Amino acid sequence: MTPDRIRREMSAWLDANWRVDRPLIEWREILLEGGWAAPHWPEEWYGRGFTLDQTAVVAEVFRERDVVPAAQVGPRGLASETILACGSDDQKRRFLRPILTGEHTWCQLFSEPGSGSDLAGLSTRAELKDGKWIVNGQKVWNTSAHHADFGLLVARTDWDVPKHQGISYFLLDMRQPGVEARPLRQMNGHQSFNEVFMTNAEVPPEDLIGGEGNGWHVAKTTLSFERRGFSRRVRGSSLDGPKQGPIYAEYEEELRIATEPYTWYPQREGRVDLVLPRARETGAIDDPATRQEIAKLICLHTGARLASDVAEARRKAGTTEIIPAGSIGKLAASVIARQASHVHTMISGADAMLSGPDSAADGIVAEVLVSVPAISIAGGTDEIQRNIISERVLGMPKGFRADQGPFRDIKRNA
Amino acid sequence: MQTEFSKEQDLLRDVVSRALRDKSPATAVREQMASDRGYDQAVWQELCGDAGLAGVHVPEAFGGAGGGAVELGIVAEEMGRTLFCGPWFASAVMAGTALLEAANEPERQALLPGIAGGSTIATLVLDDLNGPAGVGGSIRAAEDGKLSGTAAMAVDAHVADLLLVVASGAGGLGLHAVERGASGLTVEPLQVVDPTRKLSRVVFADVPARRVGDVTGDALDRIWDRICSALAHEMIGGAQHLFETTVNYTKERFQFGRPIGSFQALKHRCADLLLELEIARALTHHSARCLDAGEGEPYAASMAKAAAADAYMSAARAGIQLRGGIGFTWENDTHLWFKRAKGSEVLFGAPAIHRERMMTMLEGAA
Numbered sequence A: 001m002t003p004d005r006i007r008r009e010m011s012a013w014l015d016a017n018w019r020v021d022r023p024l025i026e027w028r029e030i031l032l033e034g035g036w037a038a039p040h041w042p043e044e045w046y047g048r049g050f051t052l053d054q055t056a057v058v059a060e061v062f063r064e065r066d067v068v069p070a071a072q073v074g075p076r077g078l079a080s081e082t083i084l085a086c087g088s089d090d091q092k093r094r095f096l097r098p099i100l101t102g103e104h105t106w107c108q109l110f111s112e113p114g115s116g117s118d119l120a121g122l123s124t125r126a127e128l129k130d131g132k133w134i135v136n137g138q139k140v141w142n143t144s145a146h147h148a149d150f151g152l153l154v155a156r157t158d159w160d161v162p163k164h165q166g167i168s169y170f171l172l173d174m175r176q177p178g179v180e181a182r183p184l185r186q187m188n189g190h191q192s193f194n195e196v197f198m199t200n201a202e203v204p205p206e207d208l209i210g211g212e213g214n215g216w217h218v219a220k221t222t223l224s225f226e227r228r229g230f231s232r233r234v235r236g237s238s239l240d241g242p243k244q245g246p247i248y249a250e251y252e253e254e255l256r257i258a259t260e261p262y263t264w265y266p267q268r269e270g271r272v273d274l275v276l277p278r279a280r281e282t283g284a285i286d287d288p289a290t291r292q293e294i295a296k297l298i299c300l301h302t303g304a305r306l307a308s309d310v311a312e313a314r315r316k317a318g319t320t321e322i323i324p325a326g327s328i329g330k331l332a333a334s335v336i337a338r339q340a341s342h343v344h345t346m347i348s349g350a351d352a353m354l355s356g357p358d359s360a361a362d363g364i365v366a367e368v369l370v371s372v373p374a375i376s377i378a379g380g381t382d383e384i385q386r387n388i389i390s391e392r393v394l395g396m397p398k399g400f401r402a403d404q405g406p407f408r409d410i411k412r413n414a
Numbered sequence B: 001m002q003t004e005f006s007k008e009q010d011l012l013r014d015v016v017s018r019a020l021r022d023k024s025p026a027t028a029v030r031e032q033m034a035s036d037r038g039y040d041q042a043v044w045q046e047l048c049g050d051a052g053l054a055g056v057h058v059p060e061a062f063g064g065a066g067g068g069a070v071e072l073g074i075v076a077e078e079m080g081r082t083l084f085c086g087p088w089f090a091s092a093v094m095a096g097t098a099l100l101e102a103a104n105e106p107e108r109q110a111l112l113p114g115i116a117g118g119s120t121i122a123t124l125v126l127d128d129l130n131g132p133a134g135v136g137g138s139i140r141a142a143e144d145g146k147l148s149g150t151a152a153m154a155v156d157a158h159v160a161d162l163l164l165v166v167a168s169g170a171g172g173l174g175l176h177a178v179e180r181g182a183s184g185l186t187v188e189p190l191q192v193v194d195p196t197r198k199l200s201r202v203v204f205a206d207v208p209a210r211r212v213g214d215v216t217g218d219a220l221d222r223i224w225d226r227i228c229s230a231l232a233h234e235m236i237g238g239a240q241h242l243f244e245t246t247v248n249y250t251k252e253r254f255q256f257g258r259p260i261g262s263f264q265a266l267k268h269r270c271a272d273l274l275l276e277l278e279i280a281r282a283l284t285h286h287s288a289r290c291l292d293a294g295e296g297e298p299y300a301a302s303m304a305k306a307a308a309a310d311a312y313m314s315a316a317r318a319g320i321q322l323r324g325g326i327g328f329t330w331e332n333d334t335h336l337w338f339k340r341a342k343g344s345e346v347l348f349g350a351p352a353i354h355r356e357r358m359m360t361m362l363e364g365a366a
């Protein structure tokens, strides 16, 4: 469908259906039935099989007409993409709809105190007892877990096979007595992530996704989606300005809760957009050394965007080359964020010691300085991305491994 | 703007790449870099006389193929990959661009077909190779049109039939044509770090010349941008070659009972190189598209030149380091690319100069 045609069809449909006095969930149900909630999804599942470009047109029309879109913020996207790719029809029927309507929020229960980079070394235990999976163990660094309805959980179901083979992937109901999320405070003062304790938590057998022992494969699907989306902005930001109508009030409240853990995410990417305005405002724009560093940042930032466009175009054209755009893009985002943080420091000078309302850009610059370290850890560290790039893209040989054979026998953290 | 190459452009790359692999292997590079002339005339005839590589960016009306900066970039990239030795860069890129951007119509009619067809070898003589601002400071055109002054370095001037000289005079900067062997003209070959690109000192002592056009500030910037974009492509080709051969070497060389490419210090260095190279390549291809479309960042060529130069040097340093002792020998080919990287890094402005140039375009002078 051409952009014009999309605009025409949507306009006609919105004229007939969009009303600001509908309850939020009811509106989203209508949106779903109309096929405009997730147009990039396949036609059998609420979508239209649109390309990214076509989907962008739809998003544009939503913005232009101040229409409330489907729920998008946070790990919801990870859940829906994983379920779309690996779930059964029954799972798709039960889980996709409430993700789009916003009734369910999700979190990702991957990392553990004993295994982060080495995700496949996880030791949360799931055992089938009386027809139910019983889960025991601890997860950590789980963003949004304190308000999530469901969790994407990986747990070990077989201890006698090599580590990647003994993992299963579950859709865990967080609202049960056996699950407890405790918020953790981060170095930037926010409390976005949690530790999650599971004590005899239950998962019905129909909420195992991808089959028993196949969890590693499903987890990789989630991770590749996560890395790909990394340099993209967190979506679902507020509509511009205050809007009149009951549905907007409901939507703003949803965003307030759902985006709260992510308010600092733009800062961890370095806030490149603030660099030139800040340099002008402070006069640092006339300092030759600062100008050099700003120029390097602009080259990195522009070049990384262009490179990801090229990768995207080649992917669309059906290249057979391995382009782990996710890993390269994620590493690029780290490099850019670090350079931006360095430049912000040069621009602020001694003022970089301050934070809060009296400091530069109402505390935003200070938040950049203490949030950027997260970008090279979350979603797989820089070192892990470099391992992936060198082994998968460049075909460099794998190093010595100390983690082969049955998981039971591998050395691990106490 | 487009992010992909057209089928025709892919085909051009394919043809050029194959021809150069055949005509410019490392053995040929070594032979030419040791010679005074610096290139093989039979190969020149095949690539530029027969295949038209010196005219890819020249309009058909002037005997070229009618392409633009993208096509020029494709050829430059493949030449850089094989370290092609010959006056293509001086003649097609430098002199050709100067004529296209600054010469009047009759002179373009007269001079471009020879360059495009490879029968004329030309070069552009500038008295400053660091940035456009310094050009015209040393070479002057007198009232009678005669040139005096010195260009400290001119690319491939030792083999040029035609020298296009930017000189200052009563009417501002002008482009002046000087024939080989003109009276008062001295071309002295210089010792160079990168022997695959020959440089000469050119001294003018009342040399008779013909003014072929005005060089306005804008025209000089356009010439600079186009040359820098092409040079960035050449560098990307060279960097890609170094990168590929270096990664391959780490898979074959064993130490401590395992391939050195299995050591993480080397893997991570290669992953970082890939990222730097991908970014520089994207900026470089983008610069040519901006030039052809007449849109995009006005400083796109400076971004490309700065990023490609840094990426080429990173690949060159890693190329030596990851080979260990053998990498430091004359016998191993890596140093040939290292030296080209070093020379290209500073030709037409070192990275810091381009970064300052881009900031000036973006925000005004400091």
Ligand SMILES: Cc1cc2nc3c(=O)[nH]c(=O)nc-3n(C[C@H](O)[C@H](O)[C@H](O)COP(=O)(O)OP(=O)(O)OC[C@H]3O[C@@H](n4cnc5c(N)ncnc54)[C@H](O)[C@@H]3O)c2cc1C
Pocket: A107, A108, A109, A110, A111, A112, A113, A114, A115, A116, A117, A118, A140, A141, A142, A143, A144, A193, A374, A377, A378, A379, A380, A381, A382, A383, A384, A387
């Ligand atoms: C802001 C934030 C949000 C997060 N959100 C979530 C979430 O929602 N859900 C979730 O499950 N997790 C989440 N994480 C966890 C994150 O995925 C892990 O922190 C990360 O994978 C690293 O694991 P680790 O902390 O155990 O560090 P470790 O794996 O112990 O790593 C320590 C250091 O060792 C290095 N290292 C480890 N292995 C190798 C290797 N093979 N080669 C070279 N170096 C190596 C690492 O790069 C790192 O520098 C989040 C983290 C952060 C910071």
